[in-house]
């Protein structure tokens with residue numbers, strides 16, 4: 001596919017006897033929001049770790065903007081323009097919101113004053129409540145922390161953003177707000193996204209296309225409505241504990 005920003009080709013990652021990612025291939029088109037779903041243990045986070053350099057796949061290749069990035073260390077991949085958020089948020093406690101986002105900006109500039117102004121702009125862009133930007137991490141809500149995670153990720157000016165269960169733990173109205181923020185980042189900052197998510201309403205509403213993993217393998221790929229009616233997908237979800 002010529003307009004692909006990311007190409008994953010036959011990626012395999014094993015842990016001892018477990019094949020966590022088993023011969024996965026797919027493309028991400030420039031500018032799209034791609035959903036990546038699958039039951040617990042399907043291999044979604046491991047695949048993100050293979051794309052971002054945390055793990056080197058045992059087989060297969062990852063191409064970013066046409067360049068083979070397989071096996072590069074995480075900081076080199078980040079510098080090329082791939083950012084991520086983590087499934088387990090690591091909430092900061094003693095820093096303020098503004099300081100936490102400034103740290104993200106400082107990854108690509110050394111001027112602290114400028115970085116702080118830029119951090120302020122990013123927080124404003126995503127609609128973070130202005131009166132809370134000097135609050136300490138320990139005093140803000142889960143939704144606030146999710147927004148800070150996002151702000152830190154986009155502070156590095158990525159071209160591709162990988163989001164690992166960013167909606168987990170949020171209330172329905174907070175999820176709707178988050179979906180709106182992601183759409184705005186996608187359209188106005190032109191950042192392509194892969195969204196890993198268990199909350200179907202969230203991921204189906206947000207994504208143009210969905211890739212489904214089950215036990216390490218890709219079992220389906222298509223538009224959300226195709227995926228929702230795919231018997232293989234339904235079976236994969238019914239065969240495991242409900243999510």
Ligand SMILES: Nc1ncnc2c1ncn2[C@@H]1O[C@H](COP(=O)(O)OP(=O)(O)OP(=O)(O)O)[C@@H](O)[C@H]1O
Pocket residue numbers: 015018019020038039040041042043044045046047087
């Ligand atoms: N560091 C590791 N060492 C050993 N096994 C691992 C490791 N990381 C993941 N696994 C195993 O690989 C498989 C895929 O796990 P992974 O975390 O990628 O799934 P997931 O799709 O992200 O699941 P979830 O939706 O629960 O987050 C699971 O069987 C898991 O136990």
Ligand SMILES: [Mg+2]
Pocket residue numbers: 044045046087
């Ligand atoms: Mg995971």
